Amino acid sequence: MGKRIFYFLLTNVLVLVTISIILSLFGAWNYIDYGTGRIDPVALLIFSAVIGFTGSFISLAISRWMAKRMMGVRVINPDGPMSADEKFVVEKVHRLSRAAGLMHMPEVGIYDAKEVNAFATGPTKKRSLVAVSSGLLHEMDDDAIEGVIAHEVAHIANGDMVTMTLLQGVVNTFVVFLARVAAFAVSRFTREELAPIVHFLAIIVFQILFSILGSLVVFAYSRHREYHADRGGADLAGKDKMRHALERLKAYSNRVKENEQTAVATLKINGKRKSNIFSTHPDIDERIQRLS
Structure with missing residues (x-):
């Protein structure tokens, strides 16, 4: 899920x-009263909400396409010839999706990567994607793979991308609003002839800065939803398989840290032992404990 969130946030920004x-270039929305030299807060709030929610919904709409292109996902045709690995993944995704009550089967894909990784994305339950890395298939046993896939299917069944989009829209609204207030304040301390340029550049700088700060809210929500996806995965694949998947992922992450000191990506587990405010996923030991 972490990779999905990363690309969603990047696209959103x-x-x-x-x-x-x-x-701004076309002056499509006037929220500054030049007669009084003040900002109209109501006009700015409406302007911010329009931009904020438009940005988040566009990011959602292209999330599946973006993930395929950036990750090089090879979508599997379930009606065509398949390798043993492809057939295994498709059968698991479809069986677990039916168990989750999904009316439309997600697209299923595999991408080449040594990392142990899997993610789910898509704008709706009808247009979703579950993708796994070749590293996951090579490193994990069948039960662990099923637990990982069940976790990703649970994200789709829970509608996490849509709720994430709504949250991001609210965050975006505050980002746009505060960035323009700050930019307006900065421009007031510059010469009159330079004020428009300073205001425009300050908007971009503050918007990027506040977007980074706003992402902390999204990360916190992501960590919260991981526990729900773990429980959903346990309901679909069985608690033993879900716990087994987490334990295998923990063992793998420890091995990678010892050998390479790099972060592990499956279910977006951080290379760090404990999660922090910049983590999309909580500490894996805490996840295992809560699942138990």
């Missing part, structure tokens, strides 16, 4: 900045 630049 890029879309947000692009929309803001276009609207």
